[in-house]
Amino acid sequence: MAIQFDETNLSASMVGTEHGLTKQEVAAARTLALSALASFQKASEEKVYGFPDLPLERDIVKEILTYTANVRGSYDTVCVVGIGGSALGAWALDCGLRGPHPVQAPFSLKNPRLVILDNVDPVFIASAIQSMNPKKTLVVVIAKSGATAETCSTFLIVSNWLYSRIGKTAARRIAVVTSEGRGDLKTLAVREGYATFHLPENVGGRFSVLSAVGLLPAALVGFDIDALLKGAAQMNLLCWSNDLTKNIALRAALSHYLLLSKHNKPIQVAFPYSNQLWGMAFWFRQLWAESLGKAKTRAGEVVHVGQTPIAALGATDQHSQVQLYMEGPNDKVFSFWAVKKLSDTGEIPEKKLGLEGFDYLAGQNLAKLLDCERRATEAALTENSRPNCTYTLDRVDVLHIGMFFQLMEFQTAFLGEMLNINAFDQEGVELGKKFTFGLMGRKGFKDYKTRFAAYEAKRK
């Protein structure tokens, strides 16, 4: 297996019965895990949820590869306009496969840059536009709903920039990813003749990285999307297994369920020890937060459930967060993300300086230091009764990233089943959106403008 899950340090024998899981407790919850698997499998077979099928969809891959083959070599920048689930997957992939953004290799027509315009900070957008050459930029606008305020407004600015610089040919430099049968973005794409790719209706934004949402930007910058999907398909096989020793998504979901509901662990720290996995931690943060933070169960019972995800980077955050993690409230579970074989070992020169603070490091390497730092932090947390587990990827490559995306999506879906909530909606973000529409004068949202005014009056 190419990804391992080690939950030893979640056990009561390592961190005590107040904070850890006993063998009896885990055994007693086995039935819950298997029924979560069965109910999710049934719903997936009935096509209620579509993300498990994405690794097997061949038509969209062909469409994307045909389009990519036609445009490749004509741009040095792919500018993605999208937000949330329409942006974070592409960022995680780019960070994973080409390294963190500030230290990526030089960009060229052969190795195009990926610029992701998610936030509507005008200073950020203006700087990004200034950094792009309109003749060498391909714009990809992504919105499942086709009407997200941030995406629509940024797209109006970016497309205006493109048309004003290169004229009507701009239409051939814009591609759209959206729902097939609805939304103003789809209407615009048809009207303007933009190349258009669809994502299935039963795949929600934060579960869509392996649809055209993530695959199109990935293919355009040159990633092997077949290998990405191959990794995900391999993980599918494990995630549908009712053998808990094989099904790490189900085992991990069960551990988190017990820690959250029986051991008061409302916070999860996702702690990659790899800068390449840093983008993935932000992708995971959205997946876990938006899917599992819910007011009600499916039966309508008010529960206000959820586990707050925090992204931390090892070893960097040992010098920023670990003091709190060690001595602050014992309300967290730590998920370390380790890599068995990094693509570089970072050899440290053997030359000694006659200074103890340097000399013990001479002749060793950074990969060993990073690994020791993670294991040391795990041991220290465990000694302090702080439950922690470790996901180990054999390598960070396209295959393992595909596996990891699918593992985390299944884990999230299984935990949603165990909590008996709908992990696939996001009602909680609607009210803020409606207030914004009201404030920005969108037709049909006048009532929200009035309601917002009442809120402001109350503040005064």
Ligand code: PA5
């Ligand atoms: O997971 C979700 O559904 C959301 O976070 C969306 O990804 C996000 O709101 C962006 O939506 P859209 O793709 O419609 O612009």
